[in-house]
Amino acid sequence: MTADRDTIYDDLGIPSVINATGTKTRIGGTLVREEALEAMNRAAEAFVRISDLQAAASERIAAVTGAESGYVTNGASSALTLAAAACIAGDDLGVMARLPDTDGIPSEIVMPRTHRNGYDHALRAAGADIVDVGGNDYHLGTGSENTQPWQIADAITEETIAVAYMEKPFTQPPLPKVVEIAHEHDVPVIVDAAAELPPTENLSKYVDQGVDLVAFSGGKAIRGPQSSGILAGREDLITSVARQHLDMHAAEPVYEPPEDLVDVATLPGVPLQGIGRSMKVGKEELAGLIAALDAFVEQDDEAVLAEWHGRAERIAADLEGVDGLDAELENAGKTDAVTTVAVTVDETRSPVDAGELVLALRRENPRVFVGADDVHRSQFTINPRCLPDDEVDYVIERIAAQVDTE
Known part of the structure; x- marks a missing residue:
């Protein structure tokens, strides 16, 4: 996946969004069935x-x-x-x-x-x-x-x-x-x-x-x-x-x-x-x-939740390999909640803090939205439910680019 996407928002001259934060109204909720x-x-x-x-x-x-x-x-x-x-x-x-x-x-x-x-x-x-x-x-x-x-x-x-x-x-x-x-x-x-x-x-x-x-x-x-x-x-x-x-x-x-x-x-x-x-x-x-x-x-709840859980595991594993970041799963093991990835920014190793990283992602084109509720704790989250597999690598690449000191 690259940033070259053909959406109606591009036609309107505004950035589209890659949704790694879940069903948030501010970025359109979800994709309609x-x-x-x-x-x-x-x-x-x-x-x-x-x-x-x-x-x-x-x-x-x-x-x-x-x-x-x-x-x-x-x-x-x-x-x-x-x-x-x-x-x-x-x-x-x-x-x-x-x-x-x-x-x-x-x-x-x-x-x-x-x-x-x-x-x-x-x-x-x-x-x-x-x-x-x-x-x-x-x-x-x-x-x-x-x-x-x-x-x-x-x-x-x-x-x-x-x-x-x-x-x-x-x-x-x-x-x-x-x-x-x-x-x-x-x-x-x-x-x-x-x-x-x-x-x-x-x-x-x-x-x-x-x-x-x-x-x-x-x-x-x-x-x-x-x-x-x-x-x-x-x-x-x-x-x-x-x-x-x-x-x-x-x-x-x-x-x-x-x-x-x-x-x-x-x-x-x-x-x-x-x-x-x-x-x-x-x-x-x-x-x-x-x-x-x-x-x-x-729909089969167990199948849907298992798919999201597998995607979260993949994201967490990939981000663990990024210097300056630590990733772990939240809500893992629950059948009644979406497994999310909590990413902690180690500010002793990262050139940016969590707030700066999240804001930089949102300023890109397409914008990349991750969860920002815990930036005050040097942490952001990734929710897999609105993030298809073909966009996962792009999100990881853009996050890694923000903390790359080379």
Whole structure:
């Protein structure tokens, strides 16, 4: 492989990217499946009522997640915004019309402090106020948990509309315990599982644990359109999502969306354009996500993870031979996580530090993106999932060139 690649981005006069960092939105997420691309092209050839397509998608999402209902969103972030909006408004059209104004309306979401991150802005965008609980006790080395279950229970009041949970292998308290506490107080649980695939079984894991709404990215492991997401959960909450997301610009006598998705019989009138209007999903994205999801649930997780693991082993072995670098595998041996390569830059032997190396790679043409979360620890990572075999040698060559002192 060389830097001579023929992509549409070259035609546009901008560098393309060699992706050695994984399914990051900032560099396009993932490569869309052929099945999804074909479905998107076919969807572009004809018109369809979007609510009918959402209803069809809802059935498929429910089938693979075990949830009562499902919905296709404009990415996992909008799934969280719509989840919060549904928990705030329920079936109240007046509240829906006011969002994100929640003055005088219960709108608090309880969330363990260590689950807080930049992505929780999606919850606040609906008008929710996040109530932090717990601390950062792991960092103190006292042996205490970051958040005690009783702290979640203690924070739930009449103003609480949901408990939010960021799903990661290290998050505490255990999700089933959080669900138990929330449901004892008749409060739903929203789970952000945007990047928690594979394995495929995680599609149903959170519903099986009793959560009320769970969000997944459609443009990461599922390899659907980058701008797609999935929300699965309770039928009444998904109904609220549909009422706040679908195009409602219709005369009442002819307003007839799919009954199993919106249920007009329970409405006092036609909902106004809701908070989800700016997050609309096109027919192409809907069709593409359905096709990608069908293909994803049929894939052999073990074979895919084994392929990525083998590629990571090859990368680590090759980089171990580069003076100034030390490489080791992370998450090796796990079947539910992608094996990545952690590369440490020995600044006593390398002419550049980790930050300088990563930045230099990103300035090349094509740009080479490696993981930069740990550059402050003199370390970067290589994720094999979006790096095909024919690009591995090029990435290793470009990394080695940055530390070559000769």
